[in-house]
Amino acid sequence: MSLSKMTFFERFEADILSCKKTITIRDELEKDYAENSLVQASTYEDDRWFCALLIKSVEAICLSQLSEFHAEQENMTLSELQTVIQEIYPDQQHLYVISYELAR
């Protein structure tokens, strides 16, 4: 059974709603999203729903493969993205890039 809910830190909400952030990078525990499924997005801090997302793809990636392109899709610099990912997932080398569109 694929996951149907995804939480984001509140600080990412505006970027998601304005389509500036179109991917999220997650670990093994949060990778089981089905392509073309609708997922409800809420804030991590207070579980407040803020939009529905259409999952476009889920792709495995190594930490060392994070690129400027991923950073652009996260609306960050590559250095910011590397820092954020290392803070959220310390010592994790194997991650997943989940791309999505805002469901209207």
Ligand SMILES: CC(=O)Nc1cc[nH]c(=O)n1
């Ligand atoms: C709550 C949480 O882990 N949020 C994340 C993690 C990685 N990327 C992201 O956009 N949001």
